[in-house]
Amino acid sequence: MSPAGTGASPHDRRESGCPLITRARGERAATPHLPPRRFVSYKPKSRRNPKTFPVLDGRVPSVYQHVFEGNLRNSEAVIKRYSELLERVKKGGGENAIVRHTQRNKKLFVRERLRLLLDPGHFLELSPLAGLELPYGDVPAAGCLTGIGRICGVWCVFIASDATVKGGTIYPIGVKKQLRAQEIAMENRLLSVHLVDSGGAFLPLQSELFPDKLHGGRVFYNEAIMSAMGLPQVAVVCGSCVAGGAYVPTMAEESIIIDKIGTLFLAGPPLVKAATGEDVSPEDLGGARLHSQVSGCSDHFAASEEEAYECIRNVVCTLNCVPVPEEDREPDSPLYSPEELLGLAPLDYSCTLPVKLILSRLVDGSRFQEFKAPYGTTLVTGFGHVEGHLVGIVASNGELAQDAALKGSHFVQLCGQRGIPILFLQNTAPQPAGPASISQAEAHSNRLKAQASMMAAVACAAVPKITIVIGGCFGSDSYVMCGRSFSPNFLFLWPNARVALVDSRHLPTAGDCTGEELELNQLKAKLEEESSAFYSSSRLWDDGIILPQDTRKISICPGFSWG
Incomplete structure (x- = not known):
């Protein structure tokens, strides 16, 4: 992602490849549930970042070191692929077409x-891989x-x-x-x-x-x-x-x-x-x-x-717009390096590490006020600041169980009442197998009802919502975590992300199904290709790919300074 406000040239910013976009500080985003407001920029409120929020422990336990290293190798590979695609995009229609455009057509x-x-230092591109x-x-x-x-x-x-x-x-x-x-x-x-x-x-x-x-x-x-x-x-x-x-x-x-x-x-x-x-x-x-x-x-x-x-x-x-004022002070940086997010971006769902390790590298000062910490632990909810802006955070931390969905519904409604933007960090589990007994069927039904409640809360929350897919985006759980069909203000992917109805790695083996082995392998290959972040971004199913270490810069997206 390209840095904003650094004074770097647009060419320099494009080298780092930013799909993100920005908007006026302090401006409320229009939603279907609220009356529209003027498009002019408003002076932002003083951003108070309390030092009282608890500090997260972001140290990676040694038992997870091999997982961290595997994730890191995968992140480096997909980022290399991302950089190659951005280089192609920067050349437009190719060198010959650019020469013809600039020299023959004098444009x-x-x-x-x-x-x-544009003003220097303030150019952020949307969906460059489309x-x-x-x-x-x-x-x-x-x-x-x-x-x-x-x-x-x-x-x-x-x-x-x-x-x-x-x-x-x-x-x-x-x-x-x-x-x-x-x-x-x-x-x-x-x-x-x-x-x-x-x-x-x-x-x-x-x-x-x-x-x-x-x-x-x-x-x-x-x-x-x-x-x-x-x-x-x-x-x-x-x-x-x-x-x-x-x-x-x-x-x-x-x-x-x-x-x-x-x-x-x-x-x-x-x-x-x-x-x-x-x-x-x-x-x-x-x-x-x-x-x-x-x-x-x-x-x-x-x-x-x-x-x-x-x-x-x-x-x-002449449009009578008020220019955006400069920020009054620098926010606190996380206590842990955002570069380490490359080792926390999961290679697949089985390589997922506790999401609080990610949060400790995203929020200001690594401070996070958790909501209902001991309840529904497969979903982490709470408040933090990103580049000085208060946000509610809803982060996947395992399979979205009944209690986790109820907690998520409660927290999303709180953010809606308080007018606090919501950041969803989505890493949904592959779809679970069907129930094998009556007791399991009852548990599945309760889970379904709780997830429906959270879906309704997410859909009706009249605050800006930004979703980042940090791992998997699979099945109906992606709706609960504000996927594309739930109209988040913005949706970005980490380059390791997978987007599909089902995970190709969790399809049945040839011995488990009645179909031909060749057909099954072809289906797996098709799902593998179509679920990649690059496939998604090229079709505008999202607003672009963001590198994990640049995730904090989402604060400049429209909506983060809403309120």
Whole structure:
């Protein structure tokens, strides 16, 4: 994860590979249960981090040393794989495409555009691995960069097309990524900035990105709704803006178009030629001067890209937003090194160590006020501070038994009443075998009822919820721990995480089933591939992968300073 507020260049921050995003300090996240609030930044309350919380003992017992070392080796391997994938993503459509984009077309690479637009030290990318190794091929970063950054001290969501990827053509995964960025903007009441450089939809896949409710047209619907909510949107036409994409800048509150490289039309010159037989240049059909002087589709004319991004910064200054104030003091660091989390990230469920060892490396000063400590010990609940922000923590510590689920339900409701954000650390056990006796069936029924109660509490808690899958995300237990279908504000994975209905390592052996051994092995291989964190992140089932040692930086996500 990339550090925020360090003054490092965006290139340096991307080297460390951060999928996380940020938002204004002190701003309450909008939820379906609470009335919306203005998107402007509010001055945060003084962050009191009491020294009275008990200090956790984070020493790893010697009996667990071999497990720690095995986990460490696995973490190093998956982090290496993660770094390789990030390196591919940083190159966009490839070196040749970047040369063609920058030298022949005289345009800036999308990451250079963001460097000019955003305040230094405040760029955090969302879902960078989206679009890799899909059935229709690689679409690095889904063809667009999304995330959150600061402009003149104000947090905003950005959606920036990368025209080096498939010529800026929009694929289904690109639509999904844009819609997720808009959802984040609406939930957290942030303004949006669009950098449009796109050739429109990829027609061979039109059935997957046009006709349904959450397909391409939803982007324009969201623009209208966000405007009605009082959430401004601004756009820069910094390349082609064709077909449906032409509505993005025209529906924005203010738009800028760049001379010579920005064009805006529903149908380009080839279609005009086919329909009328007339030859017309892109500049004459929909260039910057036409839309600035004649049609009025653009509100500002920019002679260069540098001028356009300076204009956007000036526009943001007219939105009457209060810049985010700097934090008043540094929070306490954990007493134990977060680097040791690499040895605590489980290789599989059987390699799970006590979750308090993880908490001692996450919370400020390793201080944690546990709730109902001796009851329902397979779920750890309590309060701690992360980078100075008070959060309720719900952490898996074994199979979610009946008493653990009842405790979790109680604690989640407490956090909802007190307005405290909740951090879920999810490492759910593989689905247990069915009951073998009447007494076991009764125990299963009680467990089911308790888990249903916790599900209801999690779903209805009107506070920000952030979920981190630190190990397994299997079966119905993942719902109880605020999985994706329970709409956490953000969901991140450690690179060792597994996401599946069942764990491939707990399938029956060939001798236990009636099917062919070959079919069983094929199923195991399929589950193994599809349950990896990289497979999940490439399909936008989460908001990105976060390295274990960078987990504390989730404090800069929208919602942590809510209240």
